[in-house]
Amino acid sequence: MPRNAWRKSSRSGNNGQCVEVRDRGAQVDVRDSKAPDAGMLSFEPAAWGMFIDNIKVSH
Numbered sequence: 089m090p091r092n093a094w095r096k097s098s099r100s101g102n103n104g105q106c107v108e109v110r111d112r113g114a115q116v117d118v119r120d121s122k123a124p125d126a127g128m129l130s131f132e133p134a135a136w137g138m139f140i141d142n143i144k145v146s147h
Contacts, residue, residue, distance in 0.1 A: 096121060 091111055100106035106121045116136040119128035131139070 094119070094124075 091113060094108040094110045096106050096108050100121075108119050108121045108124070110117050111133075114133075115130045116133055117128045117130050120126060
């Protein structure tokens with residue numbers, strides 16, 4: 089995935105209920121795909137990685 093490119097999860101359907109993520113190197117940004125101009129949350133890569141790892145373990 090190119091840096092700074094927004095992407096949706098491969099598990100997202102076409103119902104508009106998804107988030108988009110982009111890797112900017114020093115941080116990972118997350119936004120609502122239905123309202124991309126409404127703001128975003130930013131995480132340090134290590135924190136984002138721990139979040140994703142915990143999701144994988146719980147599912």
